[in-house]
Amino acid sequence: MFGSQSSLVMYDEEYQQIVDLAEKLLREANSKAVFLVDRNGQLMAATGETEHLDTTSLASLTAGNIAATGGLAKLIGEKEFSILFHEGEKDNIHISIVADRVILVVIFDHRSSLGLVRLRVKKASDALGDLFEELARKSSTVGTRGGPKNPFAEITDDDIDNLFR
Amino acid sequence: MSFINYASREINCKIVYYGPGLCGKTTNLQTIYGRTAPESRGKMISLATETERTLFFDFLPLALGDIRGFKTRFHLYTVPGQVFYDASRKLILKGVDGVVFVADCQEERLDANIESMENLKDNLEEHGYQLENLPFVIQYNKVDLPNLSPMEELQSFLNPRSVPEFKACALTGEGVFETLKAVAKLILVELKKGAG
Ligand SMILES: Nc1nc2c(ncn2[C@@H]2O[C@H](COP(=O)(O)OP(=O)(O)OP(=O)(O)O)[C@@H](O)[C@H]2O)c(=O)[nH]1
Numbered sequence: 204m205f206g207s208q209s210s211l212v213m214y215d216e217e218y219q220q221i222v223d224l225a226e227k228l229l230r231e232a233n234s235k236a237v238f239l240v241d242r243n244g245q246l247m248a249a250t251g252e253t254e255h256l257d258t259t260s261l262a263s264l265t266a267g268n269i270a271a272t273g274g275l276a277k278l279i280g281e282k283e284f285s286i287l288f289h290e291g292e293k294d295n296i297h298i299s300i301v302a303d304r305v306i307l308v309v310i311f312d313h314r315s316s317l318g319l320v321r322l323r324v325k326k327a328s329d330a331l332g333d334l335f336e337e338l339a340r341k342s343s344t345v346g347t348r349g350g351p352k353n354p355f356a357e358i359t360d361d362d363i364d365n366l367f368r
Numbered sequence: 369m370s371f372i373n374y375a376s377r378e379i380n381c382k383i384v385y386y387g388p389g390l391c392g393k394t395t396n397l398q399t400i401y402g403r404t405a406p407e408s409r410g411k412m413i414s415l416a417t418e419t420e421r422t423l424f425f426d427f428l429p430l431a432l433g434d435i436r437g438f439k440t441r442f443h444l445y446t447v448p449g450q451v452f453y454d455a456s457r458k459l460i461l462k463g464v465d466g467v468v469f470v471a472d473c474q475e476e477r478l479d480a481n482i483e484s485m486e487n488l489k490d491n492l493e494e495h496g497y498q499l500e501n502l503p504f505v506i507q508y509n510k511v512d513l514p515n516l517s518p519m520e521e522l523q524s525f526l527n528p529r530s531v532p533e534f535k536a537c538a539l540t541g542e543g544v545f546e547t548l549k550a551v552a553k554l555i556l557v558e559l560k561k562g563a564g
């Protein structure tokens with residue numbers, strides 16, 4: 204997803220900016236929770252009322268959902284459905300793809316509306332897109348001179364064995 | 369594709385269990401779930417038909433421990449083995465870090481094993497991956513049953529490159545953790561290499 208390197212990487216600096224943008228969206232869209240998930244189902248950031256939610260499962264199912272509808276889109280000759288919306292009795296889920304890379308999930312109830320969420324998501328997506336661009340650039344320099352250090356460069360067989368004790 | 373998060377000091381890796389219908393992929397995850405301490409595992413999600421066949425995927429997140437201060441998590445997925453779910457199988461392979469091929473050792477499933485292995489290679493190639501370049505292990509499952517293919521035959525068809533292989537009975541748990549541990553190890557070694 205992030206170019207040709209094998210790992211997706213997140214740093215403190217960008218993480219904080221992503222969380223700030225997510226919180227801004229949370230407020231401006233009057234929503235309950237906002238999540239960012241990578242396309243492979245890994246949670247990148249979560250904000251709002253998340254304490255009663257199984258965020259790991261949510262991330263994996265969201266990615267599955269996007270993957271399945273992406274497959275459907277291709278079947279009918281569309282590139283992708285860039286927005287998915289699921290309406291519930293109380294809560295609704297708005298799912299969109301940011302900069303072709305990351306899935307943005309907004310959960311909201313009657314205190315907000317689909318129109319408002321759509322509008323705010325659109326605005327937030329541009330800013331998030333720029334950030335992910337920067338992150339992709341930075342993670343392609345991991346391990347190179349001047350780039351950040353990969354924590355796995357120095358792991359030993361013992362470190363690995365210890366995981367399974 | 370692994371996800372290294374410096375902000376939360378976590379690393380996540382994706383492992384996919386592949387193999388023919390009814391070979392025991394879901395049973396592997398159920399056994400792992402059942403024998404892992406509650407604090408080390410998340411919820412297991414199974415998107416299955418009414419007859420308990422996998423429809424889209426099973427998902428089990430595991431947190432095994434720390435390496436150099438990084439929480440190391442593995443996300444385990446199974447694919448649906450039935451032939452006609454090929455589109456879904458392809459989707460699940462996206463971003464995979466390591467593959468476990470679960471073979472069904474019963475004689476009458478030999479062809480299904482071979483077909484599934486070919487299908488795995490094809491689907492990986494569609495994502496631009498090569499099986500040879502991925503952490504990969506093979507599990508020979510259902511060794512408790514009486515009508516087994518000879519081991520040499522299974523090996524010659526399924527494991528010509530001699531990747532790590534394990535006999536298993538996913539129902540009783542024999543070989544299940546050995547398999548998981550082997551693929552997890554290969555993934556971490558790969559990460560280390562990638563760290564350059
Ligand atoms: N005897 C025996 N039965 C097994 C073993 N492992 C799994 N089974 C049984 O085989 C059947 C199918 O197992 P599943 O784990 O659902 O198979 P699967 O590979 O997930 O199948 P799909 O979801 O259709 O791809 C179940 O009835 C299991 O109880 C084993 O080691 N020995």
Ligand SMILES: [Mg+2]
Nearest residue numbers: 393394421422
């Ligand atoms: Mg299954």
